Amino acid sequence: MEEKDWEASSSSENEAGFPNDDDDDEFHSGGSEPRLQFRVGSSKARWIAELGMAEVEVKRGKLWTTTGIIRSGKTYCFIEEALYLSEIGELQILGSEDDVVITLKDLYENIAEEKSGCCWENYEVYRYLKSLGYILGRHGVSWTSKNAAISTPSGQEESVCSGECPQEKDTITQLLVDMQIFDAKAVYDVYLPNSRFKKSSPNEPSFVACFSGDSPPSKEDIKVLRNRIAAPLMFCHIAQGRASFFSFSSIDLPVLP
Amino acid sequence: MAPRWKWKGAEAKALAEPISKSVTELQLSLSKTESSGTLSSSNVLLAVEPEQAELLDRCCFGRLVLSAEKAKKWIQLSFEEAFFLFYSLKCIKISLKGRYLEDEVDTWTYMKSKRPNFPIFYKAYSHLRSKNWVLRSGLQYGVDFVAYRHHPSLVHSEYSVLVQSGDSDRLIVWSDIHCAVRLSGSVAKTLLTLYVNGYFKGEDLNLPVCLENFTVEEQTISRWSPQLSREDETTNSKPNVTPLLSNLKNL
Numbered sequence: 001m002e003e004k005d006w007e008a009s010s011s012s013e014n015e016a017g018f019p020n021d022d023d024d025d026e027f028h029s030g031g032s033e034p035r036l037q038f039r040v041g042s043s044k045a046r047w048i049a050e051l052g053m054a055e056v057e058v059k060r061g062k063l064w065t066t067t068g069i070i071r072s073g074k075t076y077c078f079i080e081e082a083l084y085l086s087e088i089g090e091l092q093i094l095g096s097e098d099d100v101v102i103t104l105k106d107l108y109e110n111i112a113e114e115k116s117g118c119c120w121e122n123y124e125v126y127r128y129l130k131s132l133g134y135i136l137g138r139h140g141v142s143w144t145s146k147n148a149a150i151s152t153p154s155g156q157e158e159s160v161c162s163g164e165c166p167q168e169k170d171t172i173t174q175l176l177v178d179m180q181i182f183d184a185k186a187v188y189d190v191y192l193p194n195s196r197f198k199k200s201s202p203n204e205p206s207f208v209a210c211f212s213g214d215s216p217p218s219k220e221d222i223k224v225l226r227n228r229i230a231a232p233l234m235f236c237h238i239a240q241g242r243a244s245f246f247s248f249s250s251i252d253l254p255v256l257p
Numbered sequence: 258m259a260p261r262w263k264w265k266g267a268e269a270k271a272l273a274e275p276i277s278k279s280v281t282e283l284q285l286s287l288s289k290t291e292s293s294g295t296l297s298s299s300n301v302l303l304a305v306e307p308e309q310a311e312l313l314d315r316c317c318f319g320r321l322v323l324s325a326e327k328a329k330k331w332i333q334l335s336f337e338e339a340f341f342l343f344y345s346l347k348c349i350k351i352s353l354k355g356r357y358l359e360d361e362v363d364t365w366t367y368m369k370s371k372r373p374n375f376p377i378f379y380k381a382y383s384h385l386r387s388k389n390w391v392l393r394s395g396l397q398y399g400v401d402f403v404a405y406r407h408h409p410s411l412v413h414s415e416y417s418v419l420v421q422s423g424d425s426d427r428l429i430v431w432s433d434i435h436c437a438v439r440l441s442g443s444v445a446k447t448l449l450t451l452y453v454n455g456y457f458k459g460e461d462l463n464l465p466v467c468l469e470n471f472t473v474e475e476q477t478i479s480r481w482s483p484q485l486s487r488e489d490e491t492t493n494s495k496p497n498v499t500p501l502l503s504n505l506k507n508l
Contacts, residue, residue: 248476255388256277
């Protein structure tokens with residue numbers, strides 16, 4: 001009886017079965033760059049430093065159905081939204097005091113200094129997914145609210161609506177998260193591209209984009225986030241222009257017959 | 258990921274002969290002949306009758322050592338496999354240097370001294386084996402084990418398994434995760450980590466009964482590709498300049 005080597009005997013064990021995705025994540029194409037120009041009559045917004053957000057004054061195009069939050073009938077956008085729209089020439093941002101245009105340089109500095117609740121890593125993922133057509137909102141911030149004023153947004157998951165948001169089931173966890181004891185944070189609610197998306201009833205996000213920084217999330221961090229958040233979690237890692245999204249899922253393999 | 262059966266009828270065959278049934282048969286057969294394995298620094302060598310070799314193969318324990326001998330077959334078992342037969346199934350004896358190791362603690366201590374991570378690996382191994390999953394060495398895939406739903410001749414393995422614990426140095430940096438997930442994906446398996454919880458200091462590991470205090474948490478790690486998940490009209494899955502601009506029109 002020869003030795004049977006079941007693994008080696010089947011060459012299809014090594015079939016890839018999955019598309020070759022070596023180049024999938026390079027979203028800098030290197031060679032030719034898109035020629036983006038400011039649309040004639042692009043949208044305009046005014047930066048409000050105290051809020052760390054821009055208030056939209058002139059809206060152009062359908063993009064506002066999937067960008068910005070609505071408070072008391074006005075639309076505001078976060079730094080990442082403002083920066084992305086500026087980058088693609090869809091938005092001009094003006095200073096609070098006067099009509100001086102806030103440049104990309106100013107916006108990049110804001111991100112680099114993490115002044116408005118968004119760091120560079122967060123922004124790269126935001127831009128990457130937006131360019132693929134996904135809809136992103138900051139986690140913990142509702143798209144609309146009937147009668148709330150805006151409180152200061154920060155990097156933390158504070159709700160900016162007036163108590164119509166779902167209550168935090170575990171308030172101690174929320175406190176700890178606010179104290180940023182845990183390294184992993186939920187940052188964006190992500191929705192699949194959807195031309196019928198409505199801010200008034202967005203439904204559950206397809207997943208929540210989380211960041212754990214320099215290292216992969218610890219078991220404990222994943223547990224805390226999973227207890228707080230019902231939607232699937234994706235942990236983002238972006239480095240050298242390569243964006244990867246990992247899900248860590250608790251399972252229980254069945255007992256086989 | 259659904260199980261990938263290797264040929265038409267393989268699934269039916271698997272259903273007709275569940276692993277648990279083969280294992281019970283094996284257990285009875287080995288007990289009856291009082292089979293005994295010889296312990297060495299890296300494995301256990303078991304002498305069995307041809308029919309028993311067949312049973313061991315059916316349950317995927319060990320590797321056959323080729324020899325001209327006809328009456329007896331020699332099977333090389335890993336520490337995990339041997340200890341499972343010895344401690345969990347209680348169907349073989351273990352001997353060292355010609356002497357039976359009657360006390361389980363002696364075998365445990367010996368194996369632990371040769372491989373300090375043996376207790377944790379054994380807990381992970383027995384955790385899945387007890388659920389009737391088939392586990393083989395994962396070395397050729399860069400992992401600890403590969404898990405099959407049934408015999409490898411019938412089905413492709415679904416999971417590549419990495420064992421982790423509290424003071425583990427596995428999957429510490431992002432490139433570890435990228436590496437393990439990519440490796441698994443390139444051989445069409447899902448990465449499964451088995452996290453063994455428990456106290457691993459000094460005396461706690463002296464007895465095999467420490468195994469009862471360990472628990473195992475199962476977790477899969479997979480990579481999601483944004484290009485392939487969109488439900489929109491654009492079917493172009495390679496990111497380049499054109500979709501970027503066409504998406505702008507859809508905004």
